[in-house]
Amino acid sequence: MTGFAPLTPPPRLLMGPGPINCYPRVLSAMSTQLVGQYDPVMTGYMNETMALYRTLFNTKNQQTMLIDGTSRAGIEAVLVSAIEPGDKVLVPIFGRFGHLLAEIAERADAEVHTIEVPWGEVFKPEQIEAAIKKVQPKLLAIVQGDTSTTMFQPLEDIGAICEANDVLFYCDATASVGGNPLEVDKWKLDAVSVGLQKCLGGPSGSAPITMSQKFVDVVRTRHHVEAGIRDAHHESARGPKIRSNYFDLGMIMDYWGDERLNHHTEAATMLYCARECAILHLEEGQQNVIARHKVAGDAMLAGVQALGLTPFGDLANKMSNVVGVVIPDGVHGEQVREDLLLRFNIEIGTSFGPLKGKIWRIGTMGYNARQDAVLHTLQSLETVLRKQGMSLPAGAGVDAALAVYSGAMNV
Amino acid sequence: MTGFAPLTPPPRLLMGPGPINCYPRVLSAMSTQLVGQYDPVMTGYMNETMALYRTLFNTKNQQTMLIDGTSRAGIEAVLVSAIEPGDKVLVPIFGRFGHLLAEIAERADAEVHTIEVPWGEVFKPEQIEAAIKKVQPKLLAIVQGDTSTTMFQPLEDIGAICEANDVLFYCDATASVGGNPLEVDKWKLDAVSVGLQKCLGGPSGSAPITMSQKFVDVVRTRHHVEAGIRDAHHESARGPKIRSNYFDLGMIMDYWGDERLNHHTEAATMLYCARECAILHLEEGQQNVIARHKVAGDAMLAGVQALGLTPFGDLANKMSNVVGVVIPDGVHGEQVREDLLLRFNIEIGTSFGPLKGKIWRIGTMGYNARQDAVLHTLQSLETVLRKQGMSLPAGAGVDAALAVYSGAMNV
Numbered sequence: 166m167t168g169f170a171p172l173t174p175p176p177r178l179l180m181g182p183g184p185i186n187c188y189p190r191v192l193s194a195m196s197t198q199l200v201g202q203y204d205p206v207m208t209g210y211m212n213e214t215m216a217l218y219r220t221l222f223n224t225k226n227q228q229t230m231l232i233d234g235t236s237r238a239g240i241e242a243v244l245v246s247a248i249e250p251g252d253k254v255l256v257p258i259f260g261r262f263g264h265l266l267a268e269i270a271e272r273a274d275a276e277v278h279t280i281e282v283p284w285g286e287v288f289k290p291e292q293i294e295a296a297i298k299k300v301q302p303k304l305l306a307i308v309q310g311d312t313s314t315t316m317f318q319p320l321e322d323i324g325a326i327c328e329a330n331d332v333l334f335y336c337d338a339t340a341s342v343g344g345n346p347l348e349v350d351k352w353k354l355d356a357v358s359v360g361l362q363k364c365l366g367g368p369s370g371s372a373p374i375t376m377s378q379k380f381v382d383v384v385r386t387r388h389h390v391e392a393g394i395r396d397a398h399h400e401s402a403r404g405p406k407i408r409s410n411y412f413d414l415g416m417i418m419d420y421w422g423d424e425r426l427n428h429h430t431e432a433a434t435m436l437y438c439a440r441e442c443a444i445l446h447l448e449e450g451q452q453n454v455i456a457r458h459k460v461a462g463d464a465m466l467a468g469v470q471a472l473g474l475t476p477f478g479d480l481a482n483k484m485s486n487v488v489g490v491v492i493p494d495g496v497h498g499e500q501v502r503e504d505l506l507l508r509f510n511i512e513i514g515t516s517f518g519p520l521k522g523k524i525w526r527i528g529t530m531g532y533n534a535r536q537d538a539v540l541h542t543l544q545s546l547e548t549v550l551r552k553q554g555m556s557l558p559a560g561a562g563v564d565a566a567l568a569v570y571s572g573a574m575n576v
Numbered sequence: 577m578t579g580f581a582p583l584t585p586p587p588r589l590l591m592g593p594g595p596i597n598c599y600p601r602v603l604s605a606m607s608t609q610l611v612g613q614y615d616p617v618m619t620g621y622m623n624e625t626m627a628l629y630r631t632l633f634n635t636k637n638q639q640t641m642l643i644d645g646t647s648r649a650g651i652e653a654v655l656v657s658a659i660e661p662g663d664k665v666l667v668p669i670f671g672r673f674g675h676l677l678a679e680i681a682e683r684a685d686a687e688v689h690t691i692e693v694p695w696g697e698v699f700k701p702e703q704i705e706a707a708i709k710k711v712q713p714k715l716l717a718i719v720q721g722d723t724s725t726t727m728f729q730p731l732e733d734i735g736a737i738c739e740a741n742d743v744l745f746y747c748d749a750t751a752s753v754g755g756n757p758l759e760v761d762k763w764k765l766d767a768v769s770v771g772l773q774k775c776l777g778g779p780s781g782s783a784p785i786t787m788s789q790k791f792v793d794v795v796r797t798r799h800h801v802e803a804g805i806r807d808a809h810h811e812s813a814r815g816p817k818i819r820s821n822y823f824d825l826g827m828i829m830d831y832w833g834d835e836r837l838n839h840h841t842e843a844a845t846m847l848y849c850a851r852e853c854a855i856l857h858l859e860e861g862q863q864n865v866i867a868r869h870k871v872a873g874d875a876m877l878a879g880v881q882a883l884g885l886t887p888f889g890d891l892a893n894k895m896s897n898v899v900g901v902v903i904p905d906g907v908h909g910e911q912v913r914e915d916l917l918l919r920f921n922i923e924i925g926t927s928f929g930p931l932k933g934k935i936w937r938i939g940t941m942g943y944n945a946r947q948d949a950v951l952h953t954l955q956s957l958e959t960v961l962r963k964q965g966m967s968l969p970a971g972a973g974v975d976a977a978l979a980v981y982s983g984a985m986n987v
């Protein structure tokens with residue numbers, strides 16, 4: 166069988182809501198040859214990866230590891246391992262990914278309760294507290310940053326509310342992690358799952374998670390060891406089985422823990438990748454990376470505003486790393502995206518659900534939270550919009566972005 | 577945070593039951609920069625990957641794609657998408673991975689029926705037919721090659737039995753694919769899942785699957801579109817929801833199909849990898865790769881026998897790509913493995929369950945199904961066993977392997 170060319174994708178600049186371009190060092194890490202899954206070198210890398218993500222998550226949680234799958238694999242592992250059929254789960258929804266949390270919890274046969282705000286807004290702690298008191302859920306599941314709306318949900322005050330009401334506090338921080346603050350212990354989070362393909366500058370395919378002892382204790386009420394590897398000293402089962410083998414966090418903890426009890430075969434390349442993403446993040450310094458995302462996001466926002474475009478949603482609660490831009494009347498949104506992609510090799514994002522066809526989403530994430538990436542994108546957007554017949558203040562977008570960078574030259 | 581060295585793993589020669597060393601071109605492919613998930617270049621790569629695995633699986637099945645996870649993610653996707661609670665599933669078990677199929681089906685609340693043969697044997701078609709007639713299952717789930725025992729289950733005659741009894745025929749061919757024959761259409765298989773980390777010469781982390789139209793029709797009775805991305809033209813749901821969102825093959829088909837309906841974000845690096853694994857396999861030629869595994873496996877078998885060691889199990893039904901070797905009396909099995917690893921950088925495998933501590937498992941898979949790899953392993957094993965006090969015919973293992981290669985010089 167012939168006719169399949171080598172991989173030579175065009176050099177896209179990925180300025181959408183993710184995935185984005187990988188850091189070059191992450192790409193190099195992924196071409197590293199394998200070692201066996203129980204090789205002391207490999208288990209050493211696994212332990213290092215746990216330590217790196219503890220630091221990245223700002224947690225002391227022992228149970229910090231990778232789920233082998235995309236970010237929604239991490240979500241499903243957390244939810245299906247915590248939820249028994251009939252358990253009450255509260256999901257505050259402020260965008261597409263809130264719906265996803267509710268959907269995954271429903272499939273686990275939770276009794277799912279949702280509260281919603283319009284797309285473009287977030288919740289006040291009082292709204293969540295009132296719903297918790299009314300529903301009395303076992304678990305609160307919420308997204309930190311929802312790329313579908315670009316909104317960022319403050320979490321600082323929710324942990325105390327959950328603790329006071331004996332509710333497990335879970336957050337999907339896939340879209341926000343790395344580019345925005347995330348203080349797992351300080352904010353009293355019981356479980357967090359993320360992905361690599363946003364501000365951490367890797368590809369999709371590995372989902373770092375962390376679990377508090379309180380969360381682990383819940384998972385451990387449903388202990389199970391597979392028949393094919395069970396020894397005499399293993400208790401075979403305790404409590405109702407978690408419905409998924411692949412996402413059974415008890416078994417995954419036993420695989421990452423001292424016993425190294427066989428479960429899946431760790432996706433070594435994606436572990437190499439996740440490890441390198443975290444090293445890059447911590448070498449640069451968490452606060453520095455967050456600041457770099459802030460200035461890139463501010464510059465992109467200032468740029469699109471200076472071009473006369475309208476950003477979407479409540480800007481006081483926007484993620485640093487993505488901005489929604491209202492598609493102006495008379496402009497063909499998809500034609501603009503296609504011109505950017507095919508003429509300039511720049512990708513910006515479309516939208517889902519109620520925002521479909523109404524906004525573009527422009528990201529400044531990970532490796533691409535860079536001045537040159539912001540400037541090229543604004544210049545190219547201006548050119549493409551002018552081609553669509555719009556009258557725009559020439560160079561205003563780039564000038565506004567440069568001004569933001571001039572006021573923050575150290576970033 | 578400092579102190580994390582760059583990835584410089586030792587150059588292990590992985591001669592266990594998998595994972596094994598990646599083909600160099602596969603490693604290179606994984607360092608390729610990303611494009612966006614709906615970029616025509618990316619959807620082109622996705623379509624190419626589907627076509628490549630159709631050829632590799634010897635099928636015309638349209639629904640041939642990747643599950644983003646390790647090989648057991650592919651197993652779980654197939655089982656949880658086909659099984660409704662209470663459905664009868666028959667699992668013939670001849671090793672650890674048969675137990676795994678039963679375990680995953682149980683967690684999906686199937687009524688699981690098992691038949692077993694001792695580890696080291698496989699089933700005769702009559703045994704499976706008798707069980708099918710007795711149980712009348714909806715689905716038969718069986719492993720083709722079980723690395724826990726090294727056994728290879730012939731499948732040629734089982735498809736007709738399943739068809740005659742209106743049973744869906746699913747096979748996990750993770751350990752055997754690429755190194756042994758697999759004729760999906762000819763053998764009337766309805767679903768097959770595999771992994772990359774054995775004879776296909778990639779890392780763990782992507783699970784190619786294929787589904788017949790009959791299987792697809794079963795999955796499609798449980799259609800669902802996520803709330804956050806549902807448009808007016810979408811029917812929201814039909815039939816009982818599949819219990820997993822991540823493994824909902826209906827949604828995964830919609831993502832890989834013409835509608836490109838958003839589900840997970842495809843793990844692009846692992847897709848690059850899976851694509852390259854298939855290209856390498858098909859460029860070399862399926863029959864040539866199978867023959868290369870056959871001679872490497874024969875040479876390794878002849879080598880260990882010439883050293884006076886006893887192979888495990890029914891040799892008439894051994895997979896080409898792995899041999900079990902009974903650990904001789906008086907030899908410390910784990911010490912041998914450690915010496916091989918730390919002195920010779922060669923990894924061979926330990927065992928599970930009833931075979932734990934009783935056999936080593938030595939693989940000759942993918943990139944490592946090579947004459948030099950076989951010879952180095954036999955030489956090193958001889959040296960290490962002699963160090964343990966065994967008396968061995970000097971050089972006999974290597975000589976026997978060389979003789980096998982001399983008789984098959986074109987491979």
